[in-house]
Amino acid sequence: MSELGFTEITASAPIVTTRHGGRAKCLQRLIRLDMPVPRTVALDFDAVHGVSAGEMPDLKAMLDLFGPDPLLSVRPSSEDPDWGGPSAILNIGMNDALHAKLVGSHGEAAANALYLRFIQSYAVHVGRLDPDDFDAADAPTAEALQDALELYEEETDSYFPQDPQVQLAEILRSMARAWEGTTARLLREAKGAPADAGLGLVVQKMALGVGKGLSGSGVMQFVNGDTGLREVRGRYLCKSQGRDALTAPDDSDVMYLTRDPRGRSIEDVLPQNFADLITYGDKVRTRLREEMQIEFTIENEQLFILDAVRVQRSERANVRIAVELANDGIIGHDEAVLRIPPRALAELLHSQVDPKGDRDVFAEGIAASPGAATGKIVFNARAAQAMAAQDEDCILVRRETSPEDIRGMHAARGILTIRGGITSHAAVIARGLGLPCVVGAGDLKLDKKKGKLIAPDGRVFREGDVITVDGAAGEALSGSVDLLPPELGDCFKKLMTWADEFRDIGIRANADTPPDADKAVMFEAEGIGLCRTEHMFIDDDRLLAMREMIFANSSEDRRAALERLLPMQRDDFTALFRIMQGKPVCIRLFDPPLHEFLPHGREGMRELAEALDLPISDVTMRVAGLREFNPMLGMRGVRLGVTVPEIYDMQARAIFEATIEVSKIGDPVVPEIMIPLVSAKREVEIVKTRIDAVAAAVRVEAEADFTYRLGVMVETPRAALRADEIAHHASFMSFGTNDLTQMTYGLSRDDAGRFMGEYVNQGVYVEDPFHTLDRDGVGELLEIGAERARGAREEVTLSICGEHGGNPESIAFCREAGFDYVSCSPFRVPVARLAAAHLAIQDRMAQEAEKAK
Structure with missing residues (x-):
């Protein structure tokens, strides 16, 4: 800092953004470009902090720089413009004497306007007087000016200051203290500023826009x-x-x-x-x-x-601007990539509510899946399917969703639930489908019997009423609103191409159906990292066969029921392999507990009894017998594969037969078969033996050869800890961070939303561990699992495929831990690709900076 406490901004002055702020540095750059910038001086962060404590710079020397009768402005100059700062104040130096001079040179109206503006700003920002009392006058008349001076005197018991040095001192002190106040600090911290962020100030000679002619x-x-x-x-x-x-x-x-x-x-x-x-x-x-x-x-x-x-x-414009700057050689491809925040891509990938339009918000919840959609309210999955069959858009409104709602979720344009958190069933499925979703709108009341939804303000919405779901803002809006369409133009594609040139970790997509796979290809995923086969059984014709299998009393009867599902599964895998031809497809074998495929209500059980030609009492008893106290920790995943092996046999056969068929028309298919919920190596040995036997049988029957890879999904802490034993039998290990987090914490991800916000607010958890990967606990299990697996089998492929896969923070962790790829929902693939590129570029820049030292 200069001995005078300020520095004149010239082309060669030692102005630094981290000391004087972004505005001061920008003004210096404009001066260096020979632009006609009025004389300006800068106070650095230390000087402004001193001003707040009563240590003034040499104001006389500063004012002397601006000549006789100085007329000045003071503007804030924080390190990052987004951090804000106190309001600028213009026309400092206006007093009775200068006013009289300006009346002669610029006319009375102009002089009055300059003086009035300064009085109003000074009164509000320095005197802290009521802004309503100093509203801008309708016209800058002599009477309005006199009224303002008298009002100032009345409110402060003192005359309006006439000495420019006094005016400047009070304005600098007011702005410095405003920056260090609690409210201002909290506001800028919310924008990412550190608590001790400094403020610079720039004092600039006024260029009067009130002169003659067209000034x-x-x-x-x-x-x-x-x-x-x-x-x-x-x-x-x-x-x-x-x-x-x-x-x-x-x-x-x-x-x-x-x-x-x-x-x-x-x-x-x-x-x-x-x-x-x-x-x-x-x-x-x-x-x-x-x-x-x-x-x-x-x-x-x-x-x-x-x-x-x-x-x-807008984010749309930001992408185009960055790409055009790079196309013109003004910035490099790496800088263009870094200028686009990964999470900002949501605005390009989904429809958005037009920010310029009106918003009639009737409910607020958690922004669970980005995008916006308008449609008619429906309260159940069947109604959603019926609406879709008539080519009408609908919004599925539920207390909370369950696997039984999957078909309705596929048919809906958006989802609104009263319960649930960021990782609830509705949120996870919506993100996978690319549907806008708001969950946890707890102030809403749903009366299913009367078919109405009651808003907190008393408004009633009935089935068929039109609403809009804004999944980015976490709001439900009444009626239809203007939507901005997705933007995946040439600039977006070029940016993503550059991102792929820099990233050094693979990005795959979670995709369960052909439409999901189409989206994965559209977003240029490198393959499918998780295909959840249970979603293939939700159609009515398949569901009945599945229920017949569940009610079967012998292995032969189960096989007979599954024989009906075999061609359907084969068609599913054939379609996926064709879409992803040449790219890896990782198929998770059947995972959920069987009770999820059975009806729960009396009406559903009656319909099932009719379909199976059984007494309703038999159906009721069977459903009750399959019900578990904690189904997510019960008979599911590999436990079904061991105890009801016919299911995995059928799925393996369908995979291998589809592999042979698709390999005939293009690049050979090498399917990856993943065993879920493993916790012991013996489970893998048992399932692997049966799958190898199915593969051998199919080779003989088809007189064709093929290869496949068998791996496991690591979802239990024990599997992570015993990864060295399991790796001997697995070509790959994919960490399912959803269940692994659930089991590590002993938390239900569907129920955690009820109290997670309070836990984060009170600092129990830094973030929701289902939303942001817990590096300390779950992360340590990942590191242990990865290290032990690689120690036992160096070539084993490691990945994560849970909801965390698309988060930039999780990708950073996986790169550090040496994982080969991450897998996420198709709509998060571009976010993951861009985030991975950011990390690789930043690492390279850090290494170059280290070498330069």
Whole structure:
């Protein structure tokens, strides 16, 4: 810091963003580009902190820099513009004497306007007086000016300060203390600023936009902030200051920037000023390597550049801007990739509620799956299917969803549940399907008997009423709203191509059906990392065969029922293999407990009794007999494969027969068969023996050869701890972090949403462990499992395929732990690809920086 406590911003001054803030550094760059920036001085973070404690810079020396009768502005300059800061204050130095001079040089109206504006700003921001009392006057008359001065005197018991040095001192002190106040600190911390973030201030000579003729102020940018397309945009307002043009009414003296048949334009009336602005815009883009909005003032046809800020933009525009800058050689491909936050891609991949439209919110919940959709309310899966059959969009509204709702979820355009958290059944399935979903809207009341949904404000919605679900905001809106369509244009594709050039970990998709696989291909996944076969049994024709198998009393009867399912399963796998031809497909064998395929209500049991030609009492007894106290820890996964082996036999045969069929028409298929919920090596040995036997039988019957890989899904802590034993029998090990987290914590992911928010608020957990991978607990199990598996079998493939797979934090962990790939829902594949690229680029940059030391 200078001995004077401030530094004049010149081309060679030692201005540093981390000491003086982003605005000060940007102004220096504008000066270096030979732009007409008014004289400006900067106070660094230490100086501003000192001001808040009463240590003033040499204000006399500062004011002397600006000559006699200085007229100044003070603006904040935080390290990151997004962190905000106190409001700018203009026209510092205005007093009775200067007012009288300006009346003669600029006219009474202009002088009154300058003085009034300063009095109002000073009263509100320094005097802390009621803003309502100092509303802008309808017209800058002498009476309005006198009223403002008298009101200030009345409210403060003192005359309005006339000494510019006193004015400046009080303004600097007020802005410095405002930054260090509790409210301001909390606001900027919410935007990612550290608690001790510093504030710089810039003091700049005013360029008066109230001069003669067409004097005024405006803003100008060279790109559309909504689309990212190159075009000149902005406004100019005669007889104005700062950014007044942006808030001026249309009927005021606003001028167009470019030639326009509707009225005067800067291009026509002030062609030299317009040409200079175009030149400066090009300089800013190429030299500052960003699309910037220029704030300018024209005083008696002389142009001044006051500031330049990054153009506010949508995520759609941000992608186009980054790609176009890279295409023009202004930034590199790696920087273009780094400029796009991975999670921001949700706005491009899904429809979004138009932010410019009206929002009639009737319920709020948890934003569980991004995107937005409009449709008619339905309260059950059958109604959703019926609506879809009539080509009508619907929103499925439930207290909470269960596997029985899968068909309705496939048919719906969006999902709204009253219960549930970020990893509830509805949330997980919705993310996999790419459906917008809001869960945990606990203030809603659902009366299924009367078929109505009651909002917290008393409004009643009935089946067939139109609502909109905004899964990004976690809101349900009444009626239909304007939606912005997904944006997967050339710029998005080019960005993702660059991302793939940098990333160093594989990205696969979780895909259970051909439509899921189509999405995986569309988003350029490297294969399928998890195909959950149980979702293939939800159609009515398959469900009945499955129930017949469950009710069978012998192995032969079970095989007979499963024979009906075999061709259906074979067709499923054939379709998947064709879509993913040449890419790996990892198929998880049947996992859920059998009771999930049985009806629960009296009506459903009666229908099943009719279909199976059994007394309803037999059906009721069988359903009761299969019911478990804790089904997620009961007879499911490999335990079914060991005790009811006919299911896995049928699935293995279907996989191998599909493999032979598809291999005839293209690249050979090498399926990956995954055994779920393993906890002991003997389980793997038993299942592997049967699958190998099925493979041998199919080879003989088809007179064809094929290869396959057998692996396990690590979902239990014991499997992670005994990974060295299990790896001897497994070509790959895929960690299912959903169940592994559930079992490590002893938490139900479907029920945790009821109290997880409170746990996070009170610091019990830093984040919801089902949403963000727990590095300390679950992460240690992953590391132990990976290390022991590789120690026993060096070539074993390691991956994760739970909900965490698409999270940037989880991908970072997997890279560090040496995993080969992650797998996530198709709509999260681009997010994962981009996040992986970010991590690889950042690692490379860190290594280069280390070498340069």
